[in-house]
Amino acid sequence: MTSEENLYAIALRECSQIGDIHFHKLVHTFGSAREAWKRAKKEYKKLEGIGPKTVSDIGNKSHLEFAEEELNFCEKNNIHIRLKHLNETPFLLNQCNDAPAILYQKGKIDEALQKVSIVGTRNMTAYGQQFIEDFFEAAQSSKYTSVSGLALGIDKEVHEQSIRTRKPTVGVLAHGFRYLYPSKNRKLSEKIVQEGGALITEFSSSRKPDRENFIQRNRIVAGLSPATIVVETGFGGGSVSTAAFANDYNRDVFALPGKITDISSQGCNQLIYHNKATAISTIKDLISLLGFNGPKEKIGELFPYSEITVQLSENQHLIYQSIKEHPQISLDDLAQKIDISTYRILPIILELELLGKVKSFSGRQFIAI
Numbered sequence: 233m234t235s236e237e238n239l240y241a242i243a244l245r246e247c248s249q250i251g252d253i254h255f256h257k258l259v260h261t262f263g264s265a266r267e268a269w270k271r272a273k274k275e276y277k278k279l280e281g282i283g284p285k286t287v288s289d290i291g292n293k294s295h296l297e298f299a300e301e302e303l304n305f306c307e308k309n310n311i312h313i314r315l316k317h318l319n320e321t322p323f324l325l326n327q328c329n330d331a332p333a334i335l336y337q338k339g340k341i342d343e344a345l346q347k348v349s350i351v352g353t354r355n356m357t358a359y360g361q362q363f364i365e366d367f368f369e370a371a372q373s374s375k376y377t378s379v380s381g382l383a384l385g386i387d388k389e390v391h392e393q394s395i396r397t398r399k400p401t402v403g404v405l406a407h408g409f410r411y412l413y414p415s416k417n418r419k420l421s422e423k424i425v426q427e428g429g430a431l432i433t434e435f436s437s438s439r440k441p442d443r444e445n446f447i448q449r450n451r452i453v454a455g456l457s458p459a460t461i462v463v464e465t466g467f468g469g470g471s472v473s474t475a476a477f478a479n480d481y482n483r484d485v486f487a488l489p490g491k492i493t494d495i496s497s498q499g500c501n502q503l504i505y506h507n508k509a510t511a512i513s514t515i516k517d518l519i520s521l522l523g524f525n526g527p528k529e530k531i532g533e534l535f536p537y538s539e540i541t542v543q544l545s546e547n548q549h550l551i552y553q554s555i556k557e558h559p560q561i562s563l564d565d566l567a568q569k570i571d572i573s574t575y576r577i578l579p580i581i582l583e584l585e586l587l588g589k590v591k592s593f594s595g596r597q598f599i600a601i
Contacts, residue, residue, distance in 0.1 A: 235303070238313045241265035242299035245333055247289040254286060255333040259317040268504055276290040289538035291481075298436075305437045311409055312337045325455040328481055332434035332452065336409060339390030339430030341402060342377060348522060349379040349453050349478070351471040352386025352463035357496050360464040361389055363488055363515075367461075368393040370515045374392040374524035375428070377402060380454045381449060388461050391420055393426050402456065403599060405433035406441050406449040421542075427571060430468065447473050460523055462487040467501035472499050475508055485509040489586055494500065505582060507596055521591070542591075547572070551580050552589055556600035 239418070244265050245255055249471035258268040261278055269290060272279070276287045289295070297529045308314055314320040314335040316525035321335050323343060350538055352360055378394045380387040382403035394401035405413075409431075412418045421431055429556075434452065435445065450470060454460050454477035462485065465471035480483045488495025503509035512518050519525070545554060554570050555561055580600065591599050 237265055237318070239303060240269045241315050241317075241334055242302050242313075243295040244269055244290065245437070246298055247292065250287055251287040252330060252333045253262055254282060255429055256317065257282065259333075265315075265317070294400070302436055304337065305409075309409060310338065311437075322456055322551075324370075325452065325457065328451070328453060328455040331455060332437060335432050335434055336436070337430055337432045338409065339425035340400070341430045341432070342400060345377045345400065346523065347377045347379050347402070347457040349457040349460040349474070350386070350390045350463060351380055351450075351453060351465075351474045353465050353471065353496050353499075354383055354385035354387075355496060356385040356389060356451055358496070359490060359494075360386055360488070360496065362465055364389045364393055367515055367518070368397045368399070370399055370422060370427070371399075371519055371524050372577055374519070376524065378524075379404065379448075379453055381406070381453055381470075382421060382424075382431070384414055384416065388417060388420065391424055391429075393491045394429070395423055396443040398427075399429070400429040403431045404443040404449055404452050404456070405431060405435070408433060408435045408437040408439040410437045411441060417570065445471060447519060450474040451477040453479055454483065457483065459484040460484065461512075461518075462483075462500055462503060464488065464496040465500060467498050468493050469499045470502065471532055475503055478507055484521070486512050486513045487523070496596065503584060507581075507592045510591045511582070511585040513586060522600075526545045529595045543589075548587075549586060552600060555590055559599045560593065560597045563598075566598070 244250055258278055259265055262268040262271055272287045273291050276282055276284060279319045316326060316333050319326065322341060327333050369485040376399060377392055378399055380403065382391065382405060388424055391403060392400045401424055403421060407413055412421055425429060450473045452490055454474050460474060460478040460483060462471050462475050467556055475485045484506060487500040487503045489501055489504055489511050491499060504511045550570055554566055563574050564578065568579055581590060585592060589601060591601055
Protein backbone atom coordinates (compact mmCIF):
# COMPACT_ATOMS: atom_id res chain seq x y z
CA MET A 233 0.00 0.00 0.00
CA THR A 234 2.72 2.44 1.01
CA SER A 235 4.72 1.76 -2.15
CA GLU A 236 1.61 2.29 -4.29
CA GLU A 237 0.74 5.48 -2.41
CA ASN A 238 4.31 6.72 -2.91
CA LEU A 239 3.94 6.11 -6.63
CA TYR A 240 0.74 8.12 -6.96
CA ALA A 241 1.95 10.84 -4.59
CA ILE A 242 5.07 11.45 -6.70
CA ALA A 243 3.02 11.43 -9.90
CA LEU A 244 0.44 13.80 -8.45
CA ARG A 245 3.08 16.21 -7.16
CA GLU A 246 4.74 16.18 -10.60
CA CYS A 247 1.58 17.58 -12.26
CA SER A 248 2.18 21.10 -13.56
CA GLN A 249 -0.54 22.85 -11.52
CA ILE A 250 -0.23 20.85 -8.29
CA GLY A 251 1.87 22.40 -5.55
CA ASP A 252 2.01 21.37 -1.90
CA ILE A 253 -1.17 23.20 -0.86
CA HIS A 254 -3.25 21.80 -3.74
CA PHE A 255 -1.77 18.37 -3.07
CA HIS A 256 -2.91 18.51 0.56
CA LYS A 257 -6.39 19.60 -0.51
CA LEU A 258 -6.62 16.73 -3.00
CA VAL A 259 -5.60 13.96 -0.61
CA HIS A 260 -7.77 15.42 2.16
CA THR A 261 -10.81 15.39 -0.14
CA PHE A 262 -10.28 12.01 -1.79
CA GLY A 263 -8.53 10.18 1.07
CA SER A 264 -5.31 9.25 -0.70
CA ALA A 265 -3.02 10.24 -3.56
CA ARG A 266 -4.16 7.14 -5.45
CA GLU A 267 -7.83 8.13 -5.24
CA ALA A 268 -7.04 11.76 -6.09
CA TRP A 269 -5.15 10.60 -9.17
CA LYS A 270 -8.10 8.54 -10.36
CA ARG A 271 -11.00 10.80 -9.43
CA ALA A 272 -9.91 14.46 -9.27
CA LYS A 273 -10.26 15.17 -12.98
CA LYS A 274 -13.91 14.09 -13.02
CA GLU A 275 -14.85 15.23 -9.52
CA TYR A 276 -12.93 18.49 -9.23
CA LYS A 277 -16.11 20.36 -8.22
CA LYS A 278 -15.73 18.78 -4.80
CA LEU A 279 -12.57 20.84 -4.37
CA GLU A 280 -13.00 24.40 -3.18
CA GLY A 281 -10.91 26.87 -5.18
CA ILE A 282 -9.74 24.30 -7.72
CA GLY A 283 -10.96 24.42 -11.31
CA PRO A 284 -10.57 22.27 -14.41
CA LYS A 285 -7.28 23.91 -15.41
CA THR A 286 -5.66 22.93 -12.10
CA VAL A 287 -6.57 19.25 -12.49
CA SER A 288 -6.01 19.08 -16.25
CA ASP A 289 -2.58 17.42 -15.93
CA ILE A 290 -3.71 14.78 -13.43
CA GLY A 291 -3.80 11.32 -15.01
CA ASN A 292 -0.95 12.05 -17.42
CA LYS A 293 0.78 8.69 -17.92
CA SER A 294 4.20 10.31 -18.28
CA HIS A 295 3.98 11.39 -14.63
CA LEU A 296 3.37 7.81 -13.55
CA GLU A 297 6.37 6.70 -15.60
CA PHE A 298 8.42 9.44 -13.93
CA ALA A 299 7.21 8.23 -10.51
CA GLU A 300 8.20 4.63 -11.29
CA GLU A 301 11.71 5.76 -12.22
CA GLU A 302 11.87 7.80 -9.03
CA LEU A 303 10.85 4.83 -6.88
CA ASN A 304 13.53 2.67 -8.54
CA PHE A 305 16.18 5.34 -7.98
CA CYS A 306 15.22 5.70 -4.32
CA GLU A 307 15.26 1.93 -3.75
CA LYS A 308 18.71 1.56 -5.34
CA ASN A 309 20.16 4.46 -3.33
CA ASN A 310 18.57 3.69 0.05
CA ILE A 311 16.43 6.84 -0.01
CA HIS A 312 13.23 6.79 2.04
CA ILE A 313 10.09 8.54 0.80
CA ARG A 314 8.08 10.32 3.51
CA LEU A 315 4.54 11.53 2.89
CA LYS A 316 3.00 14.33 4.92
CA HIS A 317 -0.58 13.07 4.62
CA LEU A 318 0.51 9.74 6.16
CA ASN A 319 2.21 11.63 9.03
CA GLU A 320 5.61 10.28 7.98
CA THR A 321 7.39 13.64 7.85
CA PRO A 322 8.88 15.23 11.02
CA PHE A 323 6.22 16.34 13.49
CA LEU A 324 7.09 20.04 13.77
CA LEU A 325 7.46 20.42 10.02
CA ASN A 326 4.05 18.81 9.61
CA GLN A 327 2.51 21.70 11.56
CA CYS A 328 3.51 24.23 8.90
CA ASN A 329 0.71 25.09 6.45
CA ASP A 330 3.15 25.10 3.52
CA ALA A 331 5.00 21.94 4.53
CA PRO A 332 6.24 19.77 1.65
CA ALA A 333 3.89 16.99 0.60
CA ILE A 334 6.84 14.65 0.01
CA LEU A 335 10.26 14.41 1.62
CA TYR A 336 13.10 12.28 0.31
CA GLN A 337 15.38 11.18 3.14
CA LYS A 338 18.75 9.48 3.34
CA GLY A 339 19.80 8.50 6.85
CA LYS A 340 17.94 8.80 10.13
CA ILE A 341 16.12 11.55 12.02
CA ASP A 342 15.44 10.83 15.69
CA GLU A 343 12.07 12.45 16.43
CA ALA A 344 12.70 12.08 20.17
CA LEU A 345 15.60 14.53 20.04
CA GLN A 346 15.03 18.29 20.16
CA LYS A 347 16.20 20.06 17.04
CA VAL A 348 17.86 23.42 16.62
CA SER A 349 18.37 25.08 13.23
CA ILE A 350 21.59 27.06 12.85
CA VAL A 351 22.16 29.11 9.71
CA GLY A 352 24.32 31.90 8.35
CA THR A 353 26.41 33.34 5.58
CA ARG A 354 28.70 31.45 3.23
CA ASN A 355 31.31 34.14 3.99
CA MET A 356 31.90 33.10 7.60
CA THR A 357 34.27 35.19 9.71
CA ALA A 358 36.44 34.13 12.63
CA TYR A 359 33.80 35.67 14.92
CA GLY A 360 31.04 33.40 13.59
CA GLN A 361 33.27 30.34 13.56
CA GLN A 362 34.33 30.91 17.16
CA PHE A 363 30.71 31.27 18.25
CA ILE A 364 29.74 27.96 16.63
CA GLU A 365 32.71 26.14 18.16
CA ASP A 366 31.91 27.53 21.60
CA PHE A 367 28.20 26.76 21.29
CA PHE A 368 28.77 23.10 20.43
CA GLU A 369 31.39 22.77 23.14
CA ALA A 370 29.06 24.30 25.73
CA ALA A 371 26.10 22.14 24.65
CA GLN A 372 28.16 18.95 24.76
CA SER A 373 26.11 17.46 27.63
CA SER A 374 22.76 18.09 25.90
CA LYS A 375 20.99 15.72 23.54
CA TYR A 376 19.79 17.41 20.36
CA THR A 377 19.96 17.35 16.57
CA SER A 378 21.31 20.30 14.59
CA VAL A 379 19.74 21.37 11.30
CA SER A 380 21.33 23.44 8.55
CA GLY A 381 21.46 23.83 4.77
CA LEU A 382 24.73 22.07 3.86
CA ALA A 383 26.08 25.22 2.18
CA LEU A 384 29.63 26.51 2.60
CA GLY A 385 30.53 28.78 5.50
CA ILE A 386 28.29 28.71 8.56
CA ASP A 387 26.24 25.68 7.43
CA LYS A 388 29.35 23.59 6.81
CA GLU A 389 30.79 24.57 10.19
CA VAL A 390 27.54 23.59 11.93
CA HIS A 391 27.53 20.12 10.36
CA GLU A 392 31.25 19.62 11.05
CA GLN A 393 31.00 20.71 14.68
CA SER A 394 28.00 18.43 15.12
CA ILE A 395 30.01 15.47 13.90
CA ARG A 396 33.01 16.49 16.03
CA THR A 397 30.87 16.62 19.19
CA ARG A 398 28.93 13.46 18.22
CA LYS A 399 25.60 15.16 17.69
CA PRO A 400 23.36 14.01 14.83
CA THR A 401 22.85 16.66 12.18
CA VAL A 402 20.37 17.11 9.32
CA GLY A 403 21.39 18.70 6.03
CA VAL A 404 18.49 20.13 4.01
CA LEU A 405 19.21 20.11 0.28
CA ALA A 406 17.98 22.52 -2.39
CA HIS A 407 18.06 19.86 -5.12
CA GLY A 408 17.48 16.18 -5.80
CA PHE A 409 19.73 13.30 -4.76
CA ARG A 410 21.37 12.90 -8.16
CA TYR A 411 23.34 16.06 -7.31
CA LEU A 412 25.32 17.43 -4.40
CA TYR A 413 25.75 21.18 -4.23
CA PRO A 414 28.26 22.45 -3.43
CA SER A 415 30.34 19.49 -4.60
CA LYS A 416 33.02 20.40 -2.02
CA ASN A 417 30.65 19.09 0.66
CA ARG A 418 30.25 15.60 -0.83
CA LYS A 419 32.48 13.89 1.75
CA LEU A 420 30.77 15.86 4.51
CA SER A 421 27.35 14.75 3.27
CA GLU A 422 28.46 11.11 3.40
CA LYS A 423 29.85 11.61 6.89
CA ILE A 424 26.57 13.13 8.10
CA VAL A 425 24.70 9.93 7.19
CA GLN A 426 27.47 7.65 8.49
CA GLU A 427 27.41 9.40 11.87
CA GLY A 428 23.68 8.90 12.42
CA GLY A 429 22.30 12.05 10.80
CA ALA A 430 20.32 12.59 7.63
CA LEU A 431 20.07 14.42 4.32
CA ILE A 432 16.57 15.47 3.25
CA THR A 433 15.01 17.25 0.31
CA GLU A 434 11.56 17.91 -1.10
CA PHE A 435 12.91 17.77 -4.64
CA SER A 436 12.77 14.68 -6.83
CA SER A 437 16.12 13.18 -7.80
CA SER A 438 16.52 14.97 -11.14
CA ARG A 439 15.92 18.50 -9.82
CA LYS A 440 19.02 20.67 -10.13
CA PRO A 441 20.14 23.26 -7.56
CA ASP A 442 18.32 26.14 -9.25
CA ARG A 443 18.42 29.55 -7.59
CA GLU A 444 14.72 29.61 -6.59
CA ASN A 445 15.07 26.28 -4.78
CA PHE A 446 17.19 27.75 -2.00
CA ILE A 447 14.51 30.03 -0.54
CA GLN A 448 12.10 27.10 -0.75
CA ARG A 449 14.67 24.95 1.09
CA ASN A 450 14.96 27.54 3.87
CA ARG A 451 11.34 27.06 4.99
CA ILE A 452 12.13 23.40 5.74
CA VAL A 453 15.22 24.39 7.75
CA ALA A 454 13.02 26.72 9.82
CA GLY A 455 10.08 24.33 10.03
CA LEU A 456 12.03 21.37 11.44
CA SER A 457 12.99 23.09 14.70
CA PRO A 458 11.36 25.00 17.55
CA ALA A 459 14.24 27.50 17.38
CA THR A 460 16.47 28.98 14.69
CA ILE A 461 19.85 30.60 15.39
CA VAL A 462 21.19 33.10 12.83
CA VAL A 463 24.95 33.36 13.33
CA GLU A 464 26.08 35.78 10.62
CA THR A 465 24.27 37.23 7.62
CA GLY A 466 24.29 40.38 5.55
CA PHE A 467 21.31 42.53 4.59
CA GLY A 468 18.91 40.41 2.55
CA GLY A 469 20.98 37.24 3.01
CA GLY A 470 19.33 33.84 2.63
CA SER A 471 19.39 33.36 6.38
CA VAL A 472 17.09 36.37 6.79
CA SER A 473 14.47 34.42 4.83
CA THR A 474 14.97 31.42 7.13
CA ALA A 475 14.34 33.71 10.12
CA ALA A 476 11.23 35.10 8.39
CA PHE A 477 9.85 31.58 7.90
CA ALA A 478 10.60 30.75 11.55
CA ASN A 479 8.73 33.89 12.65
CA ASP A 480 5.78 32.93 10.44
CA TYR A 481 5.71 29.51 12.08
CA ASN A 482 5.77 31.16 15.52
CA ARG A 483 9.15 29.62 16.37
CA ASP A 484 11.90 31.22 18.42
CA VAL A 485 14.61 33.09 16.52
CA PHE A 486 17.99 34.09 17.97
CA ALA A 487 20.61 36.23 16.27
CA LEU A 488 24.25 36.88 17.09
CA PRO A 489 24.78 40.66 17.18
CA GLY A 490 27.96 42.22 15.83
CA LYS A 491 29.55 45.52 14.86
CA ILE A 492 27.34 47.70 12.68
CA THR A 493 30.30 48.10 10.31
CA ASP A 494 30.67 44.34 9.77
CA ILE A 495 28.79 43.25 6.64
CA SER A 496 28.32 39.74 8.00
CA SER A 497 26.57 41.06 11.11
CA GLN A 498 24.28 43.64 9.52
CA GLY A 499 21.48 41.17 8.80
CA CYS A 500 21.57 39.86 12.39
CA ASN A 501 21.52 43.38 13.81
CA GLN A 502 18.58 44.23 11.57
CA LEU A 503 16.62 41.18 12.76
CA ILE A 504 17.21 42.19 16.37
CA TYR A 505 16.33 45.85 15.74
CA HIS A 506 13.01 44.91 14.12
CA ASN A 507 12.17 42.49 16.95
CA LYS A 508 12.40 39.54 14.57
CA ALA A 509 15.05 37.84 16.69
CA THR A 510 16.28 37.77 20.27
CA ALA A 511 19.85 39.00 20.68
CA ILE A 512 22.35 36.42 21.88
CA SER A 513 24.25 37.87 24.82
CA THR A 514 26.02 34.81 26.27
CA ILE A 515 26.05 31.17 25.27
CA LYS A 516 24.89 30.24 28.76
CA ASP A 517 21.73 32.32 28.30
CA LEU A 518 21.16 30.91 24.82
CA ILE A 519 21.46 27.32 26.01
CA SER A 520 19.05 28.08 28.84
CA LEU A 521 16.50 29.61 26.44
CA LEU A 522 16.80 26.57 24.18
CA GLY A 523 16.01 24.35 27.14
CA PHE A 524 19.37 22.56 26.98
CA ASN A 525 21.46 21.50 29.97
CA GLY A 526 23.56 24.32 31.42
CA PRO A 527 27.22 24.39 30.30
CA LYS A 528 30.22 24.20 32.56
CA GLU A 529 31.71 27.61 33.25
CA LYS A 530 34.84 28.62 31.40
CA ILE A 531 36.90 31.74 31.81
CA GLY A 532 38.53 34.06 29.29
CA GLU A 533 36.66 32.98 26.16
CA LEU A 534 35.16 35.10 23.41
CA PHE A 535 31.64 34.04 24.41
CA PRO A 536 31.79 33.59 28.23
CA TYR A 537 29.31 31.27 29.91
CA SER A 538 29.28 33.02 33.29
CA GLU A 539 26.74 35.61 34.32
CA ILE A 540 27.71 39.24 33.81
CA THR A 541 26.55 41.77 36.36
CA VAL A 542 25.41 44.91 34.57
CA GLN A 543 24.45 48.25 36.12
CA LEU A 544 21.29 49.43 34.36
CA SER A 545 20.59 53.06 33.61
CA GLU A 546 17.48 54.68 35.12
CA ASN A 547 15.33 54.17 32.01
CA GLN A 548 16.68 50.67 31.45
CA HIS A 549 15.80 49.76 35.02
CA LEU A 550 12.32 51.29 34.74
CA ILE A 551 11.51 49.39 31.54
CA TYR A 552 13.07 46.15 32.78
CA GLN A 553 11.08 46.24 36.04
CA SER A 554 7.82 46.97 34.20
CA ILE A 555 8.40 44.03 31.85
CA LYS A 556 9.35 41.81 34.78
CA GLU A 557 6.15 42.70 36.64
CA HIS A 558 3.97 42.26 33.51
CA PRO A 559 5.23 39.26 31.49
CA GLN A 560 4.50 39.42 27.74
CA ILE A 561 3.43 43.04 27.99
CA SER A 562 2.91 44.70 24.61
CA LEU A 563 4.85 47.75 23.46
CA ASP A 564 1.76 49.99 23.55
CA ASP A 565 0.77 48.86 27.04
CA LEU A 566 4.34 49.33 28.26
CA ALA A 567 4.46 52.87 26.84
CA GLN A 568 1.19 53.72 28.55
CA LYS A 569 2.26 52.23 31.87
CA ILE A 570 5.58 54.09 32.16
CA ASP A 571 4.54 57.18 30.18
CA ILE A 572 7.41 57.01 27.66
CA SER A 573 6.87 57.14 23.89
CA THR A 574 7.22 53.86 22.00
CA TYR A 575 9.94 55.26 19.74
CA ARG A 576 12.01 56.03 22.86
CA ILE A 577 11.33 52.61 24.39
CA LEU A 578 12.43 50.50 21.40
CA PRO A 579 16.16 51.43 21.47
CA ILE A 580 16.23 50.72 25.21
CA ILE A 581 14.52 47.35 24.62
CA LEU A 582 17.28 46.54 22.13
CA GLU A 583 19.91 47.49 24.73
CA LEU A 584 18.23 45.20 27.27
CA GLU A 585 18.13 42.37 24.72
CA LEU A 586 21.84 42.81 24.03
CA LEU A 587 22.42 42.65 27.80
CA GLY A 588 20.40 39.44 27.97
CA LYS A 589 17.79 40.98 30.29
CA VAL A 590 14.76 40.94 27.98
CA LYS A 591 13.37 38.68 25.28
CA SER A 592 11.06 39.84 22.45
CA PHE A 593 8.23 37.86 20.91
CA SER A 594 6.33 38.39 17.68
CA GLY A 595 3.67 41.08 18.04
CA ARG A 596 6.09 43.28 20.02
CA GLN A 597 5.60 41.55 23.35
CA PHE A 598 8.36 41.23 25.91
CA ILE A 599 9.40 39.17 28.94
CA ALA A 600 12.21 39.63 31.44
CA ILE A 601 14.86 36.90 31.53
